[in-house]
Amino acid sequence: MRPTVHHVAEEAGVSLATVDRVLNRRPGVRAKTVTRVNEAIAKLGYVRDISAANLAKQRVYNLVFIIPEGPNSFMLGLESELGQAKLYSALERINLDILKVRAFDSDALANVLDGLDLTQISGVALVATESHRVQGALARLRQANIPVVTLVSDVSAAHRDHYVGIDNVAAGRTAASLMGRFVGHKPGKIALLAGSMLVRDHVERRIGFEQVISAEFPELDCLTVQEGRDDAMVTRSVLADFLGREPGIVGLYSIGAGNRGVIDVLTSKPEYGSIAVVAHELTEHSKRALREGVFDAVINQDAGHEVRSAIRLLKASIDETQVIAKQEIIRIEIYIRDNLP
Amino acid sequence: MRPTVHHVAEEAGVSLATVDRVLNRRPGVRAKTVTRVNEAIAKLGYVRDISAANLAKQRVYNLVFIIPEGPNSFMLGLESELGQAKLYSALERINLDILKVRAFDSDALANVLDGLDLTQISGVALVATESHRVQGALARLRQANIPVVTLVSDVSAAHRDHYVGIDNVAAGRTAASLMGRFVGHKPGKIALLAGSMLVRDHVERRIGFEQVISAEFPELDCLTVQEGRDDAMVTRSVLADFLGREPGIVGLYSIGAGNRGVIDVLTSKPEYGSIAVVAHELTEHSKRALREGVFDAVINQDAGHEVRSAIRLLKASIDETQVIAKQEIIRIEIYIRDNLP
DNA sequence: CTGAAAGCGCTTACAG
DNA sequence: CTGAAAGCGCTTACAG
Numbered sequence: 145m146r147p148t149v150h151h152v153a154e155e156a157g158v159s160l161a162t163v164d165r166v167l168n169r170r171p172g173v174r175a176k177t178v179t180r181v182n183e184a185i186a187k188l189g190y191v192r193d194i195s196a197a198n199l200a201k202q203r204v205y206n207l208v209f210i211i212p213e214g215p216n217s218f219m220l221g222l223e224s225e226l227g228q229a230k231l232y233s234a235l236e237r238i239n240l241d242i243l244k245v246r247a248f249d250s251d252a253l254a255n256v257l258d259g260l261d262l263t264q265i266s267g268v269a270l271v272a273t274e275s276h277r278v279q280g281a282l283a284r285l286r287q288a289n290i291p292v293v294t295l296v297s298d299v300s301a302a303h304r305d306h307y308v309g310i311d312n313v314a315a316g317r318t319a320a321s322l323m324g325r326f327v328g329h330k331p332g333k334i335a336l337l338a339g340s341m342l343v344r345d346h347v348e349r350r351i352g353f354e355q356v357i358s359a360e361f362p363e364l365d366c367l368t369v370q371e372g373r374d375d376a377m378v379t380r381s382v383l384a385d386f387l388g389r390e391p392g393i394v395g396l397y398s399i400g401a402g403n404r405g406v407i408d409v410l411t412s413k414p415e416y417g418s419i420a421v422v423a424h425e426l427t428e429h430s431k432r433a434l435r436e437g438v439f440d441a442v443i444n445q446d447a448g449h450e451v452r453s454a455i456r457l458l459k460a461s462i463d464e465t466q467v468i469a470k471q472e473i474i475r476i477e478i479y480i481r482d483n484l485p
Numbered sequence: 486m487r488p489t490v491h492h493v494a495e496e497a498g499v500s501l502a503t504v505d506r507v508l509n510r511r512p513g514v515r516a517k518t519v520t521r522v523n524e525a526i527a528k529l530g531y532v533r534d535i536s537a538a539n540l541a542k543q544r545v546y547n548l549v550f551i552i553p554e555g556p557n558s559f560m561l562g563l564e565s566e567l568g569q570a571k572l573y574s575a576l577e578r579i580n581l582d583i584l585k586v587r588a589f590d591s592d593a594l595a596n597v598l599d600g601l602d603l604t605q606i607s608g609v610a611l612v613a614t615e616s617h618r619v620q621g622a623l624a625r626l627r628q629a630n631i632p633v634v635t636l637v638s639d640v641s642a643a644h645r646d647h648y649v650g651i652d653n654v655a656a657g658r659t660a661a662s663l664m665g666r667f668v669g670h671k672p673g674k675i676a677l678l679a680g681s682m683l684v685r686d687h688v689e690r691r692i693g694f695e696q697v698i699s700a701e702f703p704e705l706d707c708l709t710v711q712e713g714r715d716d717a718m719v720t721r722s723v724l725a726d727f728l729g730r731e732p733g734i735v736g737l738y739s740i741g742a743g744n745r746g747v748i749d750v751l752t753s754k755p756e757y758g759s760i761a762v763v764a765h766e767l768t769e770h771s772k773r774a775l776r777e778g779v780f781d782a783v784i785n786q787d788a789g790h791e792v793r794s795a796i797r798l799l800k801a802s803i804d805e806t807q808v809i810a811k812q813e814i815i816r817i818e819i820y821i822r823d824n825l826p
Numbered sequence: 827c828t829g830a831a832a833g834c835g836c837t838t839a840c841a842g
Numbered sequence: 843c844t845g846a847a848a849g850c851g852c853t854t855a856c857a858g
Binding site: 146148149150160161163164167168192193194195196197198199200201202 | 835
Binding site: 146191193194195196198199228232234235314315317318320321322325326328352356443446448449452466468470471473475476477478479480481482483485 | 487532534535536537539540569573575576655656658659661662663666667669693697784787789790793807809811812814816817818819820821822823824826
């Protein structure tokens, strides 16, 4: 049988209240008593039963998720996963608040962060757009002992406790290796289409992509990055123009969102059918594009996994417990027509 | 505030004990009283706090995992994940027992299943080798109301509650699509190497693979399947012989385990360097093979995810609660050199 | 067929 | 600085 606080109290010759004080590092216990209790804990191999503790405390975890608003399918998917998570989290005394903020707008993000009532919040997860103000706001949270997790798009490591997302340089390299093989060593130009070069994830994917193309597929030539603002409408006109005026394109790497716009353009002219396409994020649109042969591969990160992982990491920070490291690694998933979920 | 048993009792005008009887469907309550309590539950939207219930019950979940023994790296990985899971599961009153049985030996498996003490067990997960006797043994478990989950290799759906693993036909199709692209539409022969044609997963992968090759890459010719018993030594000699006597092989699909043997043979002669290779399961060996360009792609299923999923599914069956369906889907993962975890 | 009281492992005022 | 008692939401003998 697992030892309980009662066993520890008896072993240390103190009361339950004192054991509890030591366990929770509350002040007002003599150093000598602390030592006695800690020795008893070590001797018995006592491990606290967190659910019993939470029951007694009537603890509630108030977690705030801040995500970009707008018609980006991936972010809508993330939001829907958060909705799902909200339902079952309630059973574990976890409250999820979802706040939306303008995409790519670091000031708007900083405003939301600054507006949080720190006395009401146990942890924060955010899809970051980095800026000096955002960094300051995050520092304030962490000073208040509120754990911060970045989701999908990171800030520099000093300003958050964890990053939940993929290694975007590696994702770009992965895209490039697939692209090179799909094109099949015939020379040509590669079009690059991103949401914005202001967010770290898109920048990093591009870096990884160009690394591998220049090192291993020198016959391919990466053109200047076009920006579609992760918006299907903008993407459509930007890409249509670009393909119209650049002949000899054999491959397209769609770094960001806006896949609907990409698909519209690619299916608008028969000659675009031969372009090898690697895109990001599995959505209903990109799944269909894979099935119909418009896209050749999609690199994905599992939004549901990311949401659950962020929740587990925040809760573990708050409880000061361990997570299972391998469970929290977000994989760079490759999808082709045949392994769609 | 969430309603509790106290609120339900008051609303229904009964005692806590009676509420508890209804909640747990215990006998000895008048039908009329049952209705009153259920109405109160519905009216208040009461949801039982499982951790409080488990605390009161001092409930322990005894889960048995049955996996094949032997030097198969994937199964050793699965075992190590089970070891990990054992550590943290203890915190949630879950006991894991790991039983090992000879690989591909359905009688040995049936013997272990028949030997289980059904009064001591809450749930069973097994890597299945199917047979009539195994089916019978599983039926006996399920009659005793013990949930059964198959892991990695399935039996027919009537004999288990859940299957935790990938769709192996789709995995085979995925391997074929990659193979076809990697070979690059030049004609040639494809070698197929499996562990055993007695296990469903290997049979299914082969079916999927040949479907896609014959439909979409008619220039490729699949040769007779060789069996390596998921053993590196056996695999090595079988494959070396085979490649020695079959000229014109442009691709190799390694359906099962025994990757070490495959790597040894492929690196033994320079002319094998041009063979496109798709294999299964990410292990230290196959990762190295990807990095060094010996393998072109590896199809993987995440053993850690499978173990955790099996535990969650068994626990949910026992508690009669819901799981998050999407979290329990095991993905057909594709790894190339660039997206290794 | 039903209920009052004690207990699961932990925490929290309150008293001293 | 320390302890006795009550309580978190649920379940379990025991009594009637």
